Amino acid sequence: MSNSNRVWFTDVAARDGFQIEPQRVSTETKVETINALGAAGVPCIEATSFVHPKAVPQMADAEEVMKRITRYPGTRYTVLVPNLRGAERALACKPDMITTVVSVSDSHNRANIRRRTFETLNEFEQVAHLVHSAGVTLQGAMSTTFGCAFEGRIPLERVLEVVEHYVALEVDGVVLADTTGMANPAHVRQVIRAIQDRWPDLELHLHFHNTRGMGLANVYAAYLEGVRHFEGSLGGIGGCPFAPGATGNICTEDAVHMFMEMGVETGIDLDRLLEASRDMERALGHELPGQVMKAGRTLDLHPLPPGEAG
Amino acid sequence: MSNSNRVWFTDVAARDGFQIEPQRVSTETKVETINALGAAGVPCIEATSFVHPKAVPQMADAEEVMKRITRYPGTRYTVLVPNLRGAERALACKPDMITTVVSVSDSHNRANIRRRTFETLNEFEQVAHLVHSAGVTLQGAMSTTFGCAFEGRIPLERVLEVVEHYVALEVDGVVLADTTGMANPAHVRQVIRAIQDRWPDLELHLHFHNTRGMGLANVYAAYLEGVRHFEGSLGGIGGCPFAPGATGNICTEDAVHMFMEMGVETGIDLDRLLEASRDMERALGHELPGQVMKAGRTLDLHPLPPGEAG
Numbered sequence: 248m249s250n251s252n253r254v255w256f257t258d259v260a261a262r263d264g265f266q267i268e269p270q271r272v273s274t275e276t277k278v279e280t281i282n283a284l285g286a287a288g289v290p291c292i293e294a295t296s297f298v299h300p301k302a303v304p305q306m307a308d309a310e311e312v313m314k315r316i317t318r319y320p321g322t323r324y325t326v327l328v329p330n331l332r333g334a335e336r337a338l339a340c341k342p343d344m345i346t347t348v349v350s351v352s353d354s355h356n357r358a359n360i361r362r363r364t365f366e367t368l369n370e371f372e373q374v375a376h377l378v379h380s381a382g383v384t385l386q387g388a389m390s391t392t393f394g395c396a397f398e399g400r401i402p403l404e405r406v407l408e409v410v411e412h413y414v415a416l417e418v419d420g421v422v423l424a425d426t427t428g429m430a431n432p433a434h435v436r437q438v439i440r441a442i443q444d445r446w447p448d449l450e451l452h453l454h455f456h457n458t459r460g461m462g463l464a465n466v467y468a469a470y471l472e473g474v475r476h477f478e479g480s481l482g483g484i485g486g487c488p489f490a491p492g493a494t495g496n497i498c499t500e501d502a503v504h505m506f507m508e509m510g511v512e513t514g515i516d517l518d519r520l521l522e523a524s525r526d527m528e529r530a531l532g533h534e535l536p537g538q539v540m541k542a543g544r545t546l547d548l549h550p551l552p553p554g555e556a557g
Numbered sequence: 558m559s560n561s562n563r564v565w566f567t568d569v570a571a572r573d574g575f576q577i578e579p580q581r582v583s584t585e586t587k588v589e590t591i592n593a594l595g596a597a598g599v600p601c602i603e604a605t606s607f608v609h610p611k612a613v614p615q616m617a618d619a620e621e622v623m624k625r626i627t628r629y630p631g632t633r634y635t636v637l638v639p640n641l642r643g644a645e646r647a648l649a650c651k652p653d654m655i656t657t658v659v660s661v662s663d664s665h666n667r668a669n670i671r672r673r674t675f676e677t678l679n680e681f682e683q684v685a686h687l688v689h690s691a692g693v694t695l696q697g698a699m700s701t702t703f704g705c706a707f708e709g710r711i712p713l714e715r716v717l718e719v720v721e722h723y724v725a726l727e728v729d730g731v732v733l734a735d736t737t738g739m740a741n742p743a744h745v746r747q748v749i750r751a752i753q754d755r756w757p758d759l760e761l762h763l764h765f766h767n768t769r770g771m772g773l774a775n776v777y778a779a780y781l782e783g784v785r786h787f788e789g790s791l792g793g794i795g796g797c798p799f800a801p802g803a804t805g806n807i808c809t810e811d812a813v814h815m816f817m818e819m820g821v822e823t824g825i826d827l828d829r830l831l832e833a834s835r836d837m838e839r840a841l842g843h844e845l846p847g848q849v850m851k852a853g854r855t856l857d858l859h860p861l862p863p864g865e866a867g
Contacts, residue, residue, distance in 0.1 A: 354861055358861065358862050394855060396858060396859045397858060397859060397860075397861050398858070399856055399858055400856070428852065428855075429855045429856075431815055431818035431819050431855070432777045432815070432819065433818075433819040433820065434818070434819075457770075457848070458848065458852045459811060459814060459815075459848050459849050459852050459854075459855060460767075460772070460773055460808060460811035460812075460814075460815070460847075460848040460849065461773055461811075461815050461818075462770075463770055463771055463773065463774040464773040464774040464776070464777040464815065466774070467742045467774045467777060467778065468777065487852060489852075489859050490851060490852040490853060492851040493848060493851045493852035494848065498770060501769060501770035501771075502770075504769060504770075505741055505742070505769075505770070505771050505774065508741035508743075508744070508771075509741050509742065509743040509744075510743065537770075538767070538768065538769050538770040538803060538804065539769050539770065541800060541802045541803045542738065542768045542769050542797060542799075542800040542803035543799075543800060544769075545704060545738075545739045545741070545769060546709055546710070546739075548706060548707060548708070548709055549706045549707060549799050550707075551664055551668065551707050552668050
């Protein structure tokens, strides 16, 4: 639980966002997007994932992306890995942090990587050993924490068991991910409180999707529980594999704008972030769900209509 | 301040939503939408506004709409009026409630109706007398409560002055409207607390726009302050005159869905509401911003992928 008046964002557009793009995103667009995020002062960027290229063809250029990006000194670069092979490939690219990912629900984990949740977590013992031996920070992500599109609501005990496994692996923090946008503010607070009760010093990162419009409400709810680390995607890029047309991750710049309006520091240059978002939208060639890029900042005022001045 | 586990929605699609539609919305579509909202159990519907047809041509059929709608017994029908002439026309149509509207900022009020805020409020004395004499409930709406696109943030004292005028007119409640989506959760709580401090028994209705993505976060923030009355528009129909492409009102069914997920009663049949929203989308012929109509309810589960059953 923190009372700090500062929040930290991780942008996952280059991974969670691009991953679901119907057209192949060029390595150049990926590198430009990641560099623009770094230039805007985003404190952490999830740059890619080291998954099997057959499983996620969009991430086949993971090594190339890591080689070509500019590493901004104020930014940490993390990559997602699902298994030991991924961790080996990732470490060769010298990220600042490695994020392992497992689904809290068995059915979602099996649908993704054909293993039960705790089979994957057991395999992470070797991953943790490898990552720690390399002196790299380890973070544990938990998909479907707030609900699974196959199983529905996840029992709280199950969530706590997964956290317990991650704590035993000596992760630096866990990412509670609402993979298909099923969280609501009351549930978010309940889950966070239960985890904070048992592990008061564990750093919690909240990863919300705006699939059903509750994204920023959930961010605010988590903030009220003292959470200060959030994940979002530039422009709100991303989607939901179960609902064509639905939006995906919360939009980083909309969340940053909300915190700025609330007087909470983010360390991010919002103007540059908005520019990065518009550039990415142009490169991808389709409209993104971000709202502030369309409406402007709250305090971008407008001239009075003719004849009404003074 | 209420601890009740029930909220009440007013849907404003037929007024705030249709008002900004670029194409003329047929009276039939208006009547069908209002009837579908009533059939879904929406407790209050803002059916139209009695403004000058030259100022808002889309509302020129106000009398016709009021004549043709079916009045569901569990639903209250309110109409918006800006002045005495509007109130006279409205009363002839026998609404359950009349909502007067004024902007808290002078420049927005002048841009809309060429009067300063307190000139309009003074004119409302006659309106209040007329409405009360007819035995009709009176409600006072306050545009730009959380910010004005011309003036920016509104001083809290100014907001309180407008509330004070409305209280003197013996309104049954006030609508705090975030006309162009400038509110943030911290500001919302501050304004509500200040009003509740002075008028603890005054019924507050919160009208948010999702222009910058904060709509449901603001709803949740207001709920935490004890607010139990909210306005939204079916499908999230509406827009922002200052930002083409930006969304307008919060989406009623997305907000209803959020409260249902939180275990808060709304009295509304969400399935029928979603059906009404999809019907309206078809009638209007363009995509609406509502998320739940695209993604489905949180607990609409999906079948496991082939080979992963059991």
